[in-house]
Amino acid sequence: MRLERVRLRNFRGVSESVVDLSPGVTIVSGPNEVGKSSVREAIRLLREVKHSSKSQAVKSVQPVGRDVGPEVEVHLSSGGYRMRYAKRWIRDAFTELEVSAPRHEQLSGDQAHDRFGQILAETVDLDLLSALDVAQGMSLERPQLAEIGALHAALDRTAAGAGHEAGEPGLDGAGHDGLLERIEAEYRRFFTSTGRPTGEYREIGARLPGLESAAADLREQSRVMDRRTSDHERESALLIDDQERIGRAGARLETWRARDRALEQLRERAEERDRDLAGAELARTEAAAAREAREELISALARRTDHLAAIRLEATDLAETARPAGERLGEARERARVAGTNLEEGRGRAARATKALERAQDSTALIELRRRLDRAREADGHRLTAVATLEGGPRVDASTLAGLTDLATRVTLARRAREAAAARVLVQPLGEVSVLVNGAAIDAPETRHATDAVTVEAAGVLRVEIHPGAGPADLEGDLTRAEESLREALAGAGVASLAQARRVAEEQTEALTARDRAVSTLTALLDGQSIPELAERAATLEARVGVLSEDPDASVDELRTAAAEAEEAAARAERANTEAQRALEAAQAASREAETALMRAQVAVEQQGEEHRVEQERLDRARSTLTDEAVALGVESAAAALDRAVRAAAAARAELVGADADRVELELTNADAALVSARERLAGTRERLVGVRALLEESAQAGIYDRLAAAEAELGAARAAHERLDRSARAIRLLRETIHRHRDEAHRKYVAPFRDAIDRLGRLVFGPEFGVQIDENLQIVSRTLGGDTVPFDSLSAGASEQLALLGRLACAQLIDADEGAPVILDDTLGFADAQRLEALNLVLATVGRQAQVVLFTCQEDRFTGVGGATTVRLPTL
DSSP, X not given: OEEEEEEEXXXXXXXXXXXXXXXXXXXXXXXXXXXXXXXXXXXXXXXXXXXXXXXXXXXXXSOTTOOOOOEEEEEXXXXXXXXXXXXXXXXXXXXXXXXXXXXXXXXXXXXXXXXXXXXXXXHXXXXXXXXXXXXXXXXXXXXXXXXXXXXXXXXXXXXXXXXSSTTOTTOSHHHHXXXXXXXXXXXXXXXXXXXXXXXXXHHHHHHHHHHHHHHHHHHHXXXXXXXXXXXXXXXXXXXXXXXXXXXXXXXHHHHHHHHHHHHHXXXXXXXXXXXXXXXXXXXHHHHHHHHHHHHHHHHHHHXXXXXXXXXXXXXXXXXXXXXXXXXXXXXXXXXXXXXXXXXXXXXXXXHHXXXXXXXXXXXXXXXXHHHHHHHHHHHHHHHHXXXXXXXSSOOOOHHHHHHHHHHHHHHHHHHXXXXXXXXXXXEOOOSSSOEEETTEEESSOEEEETTSOEEEEETTTEEEEEOOOOOOHHHHHHHHHHHHHHHHHHHHHTOSSHHHHHHHHHHHHHHHHHHHHHHHHHHHHHTTOOHHHHHHHHHHHHHHHOSOOSSOSSOHHHHXXXXXXXXXXXXXXXXXXXXXXXXXXXXXXXXXXXXXXXXXXXXXXXXXXXHHHHHHHHHHHHHHHSOHHHHXXXXXXXXXXXXXXXXXXXXXHHHHHHTTXXXXXXXXXXXXXXXXXXXXXXXXXXXXXXXXXXXHHHHHHHTHHHHHHHHHXXXXXXXXXXXXXXXXXXXXXXXXXXXXXXXXXXXXXXXXXXXXXXXHXXXXXXXXXXXXXXXXXXXEEEEEETTXXXXXXXXXXXXXXXXHHHHHHHHHHHSOTTTOOOEEEESOOTTOOHHHHHHHHHHHHHXXXXXXXXXXXXXXXXXXXXXXXXXXXXXXX
């Protein structure tokens, strides 16, 4: 494929442009934004996008602010075809294809689009077109060459010519591609590109689970119907059994009710004997209690007599002990009086010494406090000055200043972005006539951004007024918003400019430092207090001290020593007084304890005498009512009556036990519950029988057996069809995997010719020690230079770009000119140094003798070394 001419009209910023391309190397040059990249993009849109498209890619090439349709026309040849192909989008859209050879054809609309696609598919490898088309900014990416059929065929021929196992059956170019296409077409009948089933194979496979599920459901319904028939027969038999069980349960219940009535009479007799036994036990207990009470009265009187004699003896001993305790108490009182007098005198001397010491200490503290107060007042003055500076004007802290700086930076960036997007006007005086730009004369070339109106005037010759178009709304909006945000932030901070904000911030920083230093000094001097508190404390000390003596009678240390000695003497007197008081208290306690014990003993003698008299009278009254012999005889009579009651109660209880009362009660309860259960079971059986009968009738009406037979037949047919398709699918997948395996082996064989082609071109750029390593996907994985091998991903940007270009140029050079495609390079080799660029010019010239190369550049002088190249200079817009 060869491009001959490209014409653009109303395409982005290009009103109209024609580019004629040579069959070798064509260098299309011009400054930035004159439409170089637009030529390349126009060729792609012409080939790929229909004229009726309203996609964003089409809308983006319509000139801003103009209601016109972008239009592209290309003259080209491909294979044996020579063509003119044109399209216009958006406004008055059309597609035209005129074929002049091998026979004349003239088509329009979608027919023209489809016919052009058919010719390209017939004459050029579309993957090759994409691989050799390098857009601006994509020069660092390695080309995807592994799937380019034209390169495969060229490498097959090269490998055959070099003796790389040529003639292997089934792997020659056209025949191999045709076989792969037929295998792939058959494979796509059964599988998608990701290997999932498709078409009839997928449909039948997808139907099978549903058919199997439906058949399984009908089988289950058939089994359910069989179970319901069995359930009906079983429930009918259970109904008869439940009716008979109710009759047997009723008879059993009557039998055990009769035995329970007989048992009730035995219980009443046993309870009567138990009541008699309880009465006899109570009589015996009362008789025993009466005997124990008489014996306790006799014992208590004897104990009381012995206790009265003992406490009378104790009272006599306590009276002898109380006399010496009173004598010791008088002596202790005298010693306590003397110790108290000595203590008062010691305390007076210590108080006078302490007072003298405190006055001396207050004098020293007052002098130091006055010094601290003066320094604190001075530091507070500095603090108030700094606070006045901080509060007297606008407030701009570090955070506010950083925010203002960031907003000012945004305004600058937005303004530069708007200027970059705006058109630029270059005014260059060429003669003697004075040239004015916006009224100002210039004598050298000058460039202006057309963000505002620009007037160019040559007196008496011409006057040109250039008015800015509607710039990108987003850039204008960004600038407006950035300026408004900066104005609001400056107004909020109370400053007119960023420079004033910086000055205010510096002044506030200095004031803050001075304030913090003063606060730190105040904190150290005040120690948690305030200046008024220090002044009040100084006044208090002055009031206590009075007039300060310049020459005191004694020093603070001498007074402290005297006070300590007085305190020690007072402490000794305190300890002596304490010991005397303790001795007095001990004597008083001993005297009180002796007197209390004596009084307690005398009271106890009186109380015990009274208690002895009362107990003697109680025993006498009891004996007058019932003698001791009569009490003993009552106990014996009650014991004999209790023995008779025990035997009668045991006989009645034995008769009740023999009647097995527990079993009768259990049997009666169980028989009653059994009758209730039998009735409930009968009701449940009747209810289930009604439900089963209704379900059985419903299943019979649904025709389950007939539907199951039909479902089984449909499932069998689907399984047979799926097995047939599955065998074919597995066979074609195996064949495809085998062919792909052989193709991959062939790929590995023609990696060597491709590597040799890159090495030949690379040695022109990097020197004779250059070499590359190529993987099976025909991608460069590493470069060897001077014996050092570096992975492609670790190379510099310049080396990566140059190797990627060498791969594309080697591809273009290997493919026959009649089957090839143009190499289109948009602003590439931007990372190459001067020496490498000179060598690359030689490579481009060499490749250009076999393939078409189109170079778009804004630096024409970088490619002056490309011999035989045609240069096309685009005019400025």
